[in-house]
Amino acid sequence: MPSLAMLFQSHLDPTLDGDRLVTQMLTDFPDLDSALLRVEPSKKADAPLSLSYGDQVISLMAFAEPVGDDLGEIAAYSRLWPNDVPAPSDYRAHTIVTVVRAGAAQTHVEAIADAVLMSKVIASAVALTETIVAVYFGSANHVILPALFRDLAIETLPQPMLPAWVALNVAPRPDGIMTGHTRGLDMLGLMDVEIVASRESAEDTFGRIINTSIYQLENGPVIGDGHSIGETDEVEVVVRHAPSQVETDKIVLSLEFPGQEFPVFEPPVDDDAPVEEPKKRRWFKRKR
Structure with a gap:
């Protein structure tokens, strides 16, 4: 999947042009080769800014409207x-x-x-602009x-920015069993990691x-x-390529603890609730 992010903005800034951006990038990051970085000309007034x-082709597509997501809810996690x-609640544009x-x-x-x-x-x-109020990575669903x-x-940079690109989450299930998962490694051509049930502490699960x-x-x-990772005298972890418990239609690295029995969690049943079609259980929730 392509590398993609969004800049939530108070309004669009017409002064954010290609020449200024190239100059700033070369100032900020001396490892860039100035001979390779250039502005791509466009014949259309409404065409995206392209470098x-x-x-590698870089595009910045600006829109004078919000995206509709609840920025406050995303920021909270x-x-x-x-x-x-x-979290800004009144942004009016995005790029x-x-x-x-x-x-x-x-x-x-x-x-x-x-x-x-x-x-x-x-x-x-x-x-270059004070209009940017939040940086959003959709693959990680965080700002x-x-x-x-x-x-x-x-x-x-140029070392990987793992905490910025990837959401790293741990939280207990409703029955207290610890879980953990990543979200966003697929943008990097890698598989996300999930632990449905951990025998370890929150700190060790996070690590x-x-x-x-x-x-x-x-x-x-x-x-x-089926590979084993992090095997020690105390802990053995086996990896399975399994369906995600966080996102549908996605295969992840599911980390399992062989020989460790976990209680099966059953959500409480409300006898007065309307009967619905069964849904796939999802143990994970997001937690800071």
């Missing part, structure tokens, strides 16, 4: 949105930022490189405070999904169905 960097900063390549199917190395380039574009755009995103990008994500970032999609 190229080698075989986003780790990179500070608790003491109210879709994408990085794509022509040609063959994308490798995970190329996908990560595209995410890096897209993050450089966003970080520099934040420096990031623009100033925080820029600081993280300047400090981290396990992070470490499994980092392992994939460094090595690619090499964890096979």
Whole structure:
């Protein structure tokens, strides 16, 4: 899937043009090759702002309207949105930022490189306009405070920005059993990680999904169905390629603990509730 993010804005800024963006990117990120980064000309007044960097094409498509999502609800569950900063409720525009390549199917190395380039574009755009009120990654379904995103990008890139690109969540099931999951690794050509039931603490569960994500970032999609990971004298974890418990029609790395019996959780039954068709159970919920 292409690298894609959205900039939620108070209004569109006509001064955010290609030349200024290129200049800011080269200032912010000295590792960029100035000979490769250029503005792509357009014959249409309403065409997206387009840049190229080698075989990567960067597009910024601006719309003078909100996207309709509840920004406050998304921010409440986003780790990179500070608790003491109210989510903007009156933004009036958004810009879709994408990085794509022509040609063959994308490798995970190329996908990560595209995410890096897209993050450089966003970080520099934040420096050029005060209209950006939130940075949104749809694959992770979370938002990031623009100033925080820029600081993280300047400090981290060109190394992967895992907390910005991927939602990392742990929470107990209603019966108290710990769960964990990621969301957004598919943008990087990798499989998301889920733990339906963990024998470990919240801290260790969180560390396990992070470490499994980092392992994939460094090595690619090499964890096979049935592989063991993180095996010690105390803990053995087996990976299954299984349907996601968070998103429909998606296969993930499901981490299991062989030999550990977990109670089967059954939601309480309301005898007075109307009868509905059975739905797939989902144990996960989002928690900061």
